[in-house]
Amino acid sequence: MSLELFVNQMVEMESLVPRELKGKKVAQPTFTREVVTVVGLKTTAARFLPVSHEGHSNETYVDKVDVLGKQRAEFIARKLKGIERRAHMALFRELAARTNGSDEWKSFFEGHFGTPCIIPDGLCIACWNCGLFGGLDAAGQRATFSRARYFDTYSIEETLECVSMLESEEGMGIGNQVYEDMVADKEGKPRGRGAETYHLYEYVKAGTHFPFITLIESPTLLDVVGYLHAVRRADAHGYGKYSANHGKFDTQFLAVATGYPRFSVLNMLEWAEAGDLEAKFANGEVQFDALGEAVMLTGDEIDALADKLQGAFDEYVAALG
Ligand SMILES: [Zn+2]
8 A cells, every 4th residue: 555655656757758958868857856765774794895085005994984972984975876876777787688688788778868878987868877866978068967865874883893903803804906906907918016916904894784865856666666676786796995805785675765854874873773773664753754645665565666677667668669
């Protein structure tokens, strides 16, 4: 019942159909003032390096910040968005290839948007991904706004407990950049740094929790369902530096609701410390402000929503014509 009410509040799929602007296709600037909030808890399943800047020489440090009376590991919104955007694109290419009845997605993009879409420097600014995450075209002439809003988040645990660093029992991790961060030179040969390629790094330990909130403005069903699947995919691929080996997460979605949340990531940190984060959502003790009646999905209802991916994609393809 809630699921039906939720789906009824989604924006029409036609809003994802790009318009023509000077002979080019551009995602529509649709602003309905409707919003969907996705709330959850990410738990590291492997070593995680949430690094937003390069450290000195051959040492890398985890971003740390003092929040609510403790030092915590910081996971910035920009990184979270970047990884989830790529996962979202990978998912979309597979769906497009399936629609083509082949392993090939480029002709789908060229047919519907006039160009393939490559993150970050060859954005088409017309497709499902650009319409949700925003972007600037390669010529720098046309842009779309992002309808996905992310927030910085912080570990529930204190860094002394959750970060492996010089002072901690485990000490820093030891890596080899030739294998973990190899860059090809102009001839395509791997460019390493010889014998001094070993480096030390701090990392967030497995089992560390990060609460998160993501807003999707003017949401279609495909935006919301595609986002849920993109998060799962990003979890398996990895967030953070050296993501091929590190940064795997398990995400628990606590709520998917219409409306803006009347709470923040900081409130969620406090609830987690009080031991009642999950109960707040399961018992419906949190509130959202929607234009109409706010509808909150939890547990199995979120799984049932996620099951609508293929149907929503088919509807999108039909709308594209
Ligand atoms: Zn695109």
